[in-house]
Amino acid sequence: MSAAGTSKLSLHCNHCGRQVGETVHTRSSYAVDYYVLHTGAVEPMTIQRADEPYGRITVLKLIEPRTVVTCADCYRQPTIQEERDLLFRPELSSADEPEAATDAR
Numbered sequence: 001m002s003a004a005g006t007s008k009l010s011l012h013c014n015h016c017g018r019q020v021g022e023t024v025h026t027r028s029s030y031a032v033d034y035y036v037l038h039t040g041a042v043e044p045m046t047i048q049r050a051d052e053p054y055g056r057i058t059v060l061k062l063i064e065p066r067t068v069v070t071c072a073d074c075y076r077q078p079t080i081q082e083e084r085d086l087l088f089r090p091e092l093s094s095a096d097e098p099e100a101a102t103d104a105r
């Protein structure tokens with residue numbers, strides 16, 4: 001029947017470049033070797049609702065899907081955690097955040 005099985009894609013850490021392995025399970029615990037973050041650039045898009053002639057909704061369209069792989073070693077580094085945080089929530093990279101303005105002085 002089918003000849004070649006699906007060969008596993010080898011993943012590499014986006015930060016240090018080392019190859020990462022599968023999560024290893026032992027009887028009592030497991031060792032995670034890498035973390036994957038799915039992110040990407042999004043773009044707001046207004047679409048016409050089908051059920052309402054004047055109804056419009058705005059959705060975020062993923063225009064540039066991106067997968068970030070972080071190995072367990074890099075994951076422990078604060079700078080890399082910060083980097084991942086920014087990738088996950090791009091709006092935080094712009095310094096001013098009007099919503100969360102705290103001017104209690």
Ligand SMILES: [Zn+2]
Nearest residue numbers: 013016071074
């Ligand atoms: Zn790494």
